[in-house]
Amino acid sequence: xxxxxxxxxxxxxxxxxxxxxxxxxxxxxxxxxxxxxxxxxxxxxxxxxxxxxxxxxxxxxxxxxxxxxxxxx
Amino acid sequence: xxxxxxxxxxxxxxxxxxxxxxxxxxxxxxxxxxxxxxxxxxxxxxxxxxxxxxxxxxxxxxxxxxxxxxxxxxxxxxxxxxxxxxxxxxxxxxxxxxxxxxxxxxxxxxxxxxxxxxxxxxxxxxxxxxxxxxxxxxxxxxxxxxxxxxxxxxxxxxxxxxxxxxxxxxxxxxxxxxxxxxxxxxxxxxxxxxxxxxxxxxxxxxxxxxxxxxxxxxxxxxxxxxxxxxxxxxxxxxxxxxxxxxxxxxxxxxxxxxxxxxxxxxxxxxxxxxxxxxxxxxxxxxxxxxxxxxxxxxxxxxxxxxxxxxxxxxxxxxxxxxxxxxxxxxxxxxxxxxxxxxxxxxxxxxxxxxxxxxxxxxxxxxxxxxxxxxxxxxxxxxxxxx
Numbered sequence: 400x401x402x403x404x405x406x407x408x409x410x411x412x413x414x415x416x417x418x419x420x421x422x423x424x425x426x427x428x429x430x431x432x433x434x435x436x437x438x439x440x441x442x443x444x445x446x447x448x449x450x451x452x453x454x455x456x457x458x459x460x461x462x463x464x465x466x467x468x469x470x471x472x
Numbered sequence: 473x474x475x476x477x478x479x480x481x482x483x484x485x486x487x488x489x490x491x492x493x494x495x496x497x498x499x500x501x502x503x504x505x506x507x508x509x510x511x512x513x514x515x516x517x518x519x520x521x522x523x524x525x526x527x528x529x530x531x532x533x534x535x536x537x538x539x540x541x542x543x544x545x546x547x548x549x550x551x552x553x554x555x556x557x558x559x560x561x562x563x564x565x566x567x568x569x570x571x572x573x574x575x576x577x578x579x580x581x582x583x584x585x586x587x588x589x590x591x592x593x594x595x596x597x598x599x600x601x602x603x604x605x606x607x608x609x610x611x612x613x614x615x616x617x618x619x620x621x622x623x624x625x626x627x628x629x630x631x632x633x634x635x636x637x638x639x640x641x642x643x644x645x646x647x648x649x650x651x652x653x654x655x656x657x658x659x660x661x662x663x664x665x666x667x668x669x670x671x672x673x674x675x676x677x678x679x680x681x682x683x684x685x686x687x688x689x690x691x692x693x694x695x696x697x698x699x700x701x702x703x704x705x706x707x708x709x710x711x712x713x714x715x716x717x718x719x720x721x722x723x724x725x726x727x728x729x730x731x732x733x734x735x736x737x738x739x740x741x742x743x744x745x746x747x748x749x750x751x752x753x754x755x756x757x758x759x760x761x762x763x764x765x766x767x768x769x770x771x772x773x774x775x776x777x778x779x780x781x782x783x784x785x786x787x788x789x790x791x792x793x794x795x796x797x798x799x800x801x802x803x804x805x806x807x808x809x810x811x812x813x814x815x816x817x818x819x820x821x822x823x824x825x826x827x828x829x830x831x832x833x834x835x836x837x838x839x840x841x842x843x844x845x846x847x848x849x850x851x852x853x854x855x856x857x858x
Contacts, residue, residue, distance in 0.1 A: 402665065403511040421496040421520040421588070433517040435498065461509055462670055464516045 404447055405433050405464035408456030416440060416454075425467045429456075483611045487528040490620040492603060495586075496520040499624055503595045506631040506662055507670065508726055510592040514578075518590040523603045525618055533611050541605030541618060544585040546572040551623065554600035589624065598625040631663030635722050635740035642745045645709035647836065648780070648791050649751075658703045658720040658742060673724045674731045677705045680717035680743075688718075694841060707746070713838035715747040750835050753780045755788070757831040765823050772822075774829055775815040789814045793834040801826035 413419040413430035416437075422430045437450045451458050459467065497519030502511045523544070528536040547570045549557075557567075572579045578591025585605065593599050604619040638657040645654065659666065660673055667673060677688045677700055688696050688705070695711035705718065720742050721735035760773040774796065778788040788794060789812075796810040798818065807830055810816060818829065 405516055422517060431516055433512045435512060436496065461513055461516065
């Protein structure tokens with residue numbers, strides 16, 4: 400089974416996508432999103448990684464996403 | 473005397489459509505026990521549900537559209553409890569304990585009635601979310617009670633874990649053409665993926681001799697070079713006598729858990745057999761000058777020629793023990809050992825009355841070690857003294 404991916408994207412990107420209010424924010428101000436959140440964003444042929452890159456974000460595993468949320472400033 | 477008649481407008485009931493809009497996440501999740509992971513993980517990306525109520529007035533007094541409700545409540549009911557509710561009455565005292573409040577772990581309700589679920593629903597423990605709210609019909613002031621439900625469920629996937637080796641079930645080492653050590657690499661995959669730092673993996677390498685499995689011993693097993701407790705076993709096949717059945721066993725646990733000290737009965741296994749074997753070959757005694765020795769000849773050179781297919785093997789003594797013997801052509805003669813080597817010069821007068829020359833070719837056995845008291849002599853002139 401393919402690993403489900405997450406990403407942290409800048410707040411400004413999350414606001415543009417309408418995700419800022421429904422997704423959790425990291426202590427550093429980024430927003431954690433998941434693969435499904437970007438299903439309708441950008442070109443269908445683009446991968447999740449490409450979409451995240453276009454949003455100036457970084458792809459994370461579940462573990463990494465958890466660590467991002469637990470980080471202290 | 474006065475007679476009274478009450479006169480009022482009778483409105484047709486409003487057409488009401490209540491729906492729960494999933495704005496983020498999914499009502500269903502998948503749980504992978506192997507990875508102890510929910511997909512999507514609501515602790516990371518919560519589920520957000522927005523209740524929407526649309527009204528349409530058949531009498532046309534009210535403008536059709538979405539309306540806000542008062543007295544909004546959300547319930548999170550175990551599915552078995554929800555199944556017992558037959559009259560859609562969610563106001564009973566028994567159900568009050570399931571109302572989502574500010575103190576309900578994993579759930580929160582915003583002012584506009586939006587529900588955020590940041591908890592994962594265990595497999596086989598579905599939860600029914602019930603939304604209730606009130607709408608006061610502006611036409612007659614009657615309070616309408618509206619509700620909608622959604623079920624949160626989790627399915628389970630089992631990720632098959634596999635262990636494979638980079639060698640086939642059986643493979644060979646040709647002592648003539650092959651040299652050096654050989655490595656066997658084991659790869660563990662969970663759901664087809666090599667586990668990342670979320671897991672700990674441990675490997676053990678066993679050998680099978682006489683049907684008995686035993687852990688490969690660094691001190692006792694001369695073929696062992698390195699790799700016990702790792703995924704790569706390196707061996708020196710020159711020390712293998714015939715075939716050697718190798719088994720890799722592996723255990724994996726989540727990073728937070730502890731690996732067993734030895735493989736359990738449920739461990740993953742993969743095996744392979746390495747055979748140290750000579751290729752098909754043939755040999756003959758090539759007599760220089762032919763078998764009819766010329767009178768006056770002093771010596772007769774006999775040379776051992778080993779062929780593999782159509783190729784003549786150079787320096788066969790590097791791979792075979794070559795033994796020469798002779799038996800004179802007289803009654804009762806015995807075979808007489810002459811010596812070892814790739815060729816032999818025999819005085820011509822040995823053949824004065826005729827004689828047979830015997831040639832024996834024997835494959836080298838596997839390398840080993842000789843013990844003498846406290847000293848062990850290994851092939852390659854290594855000496856170990858205890």
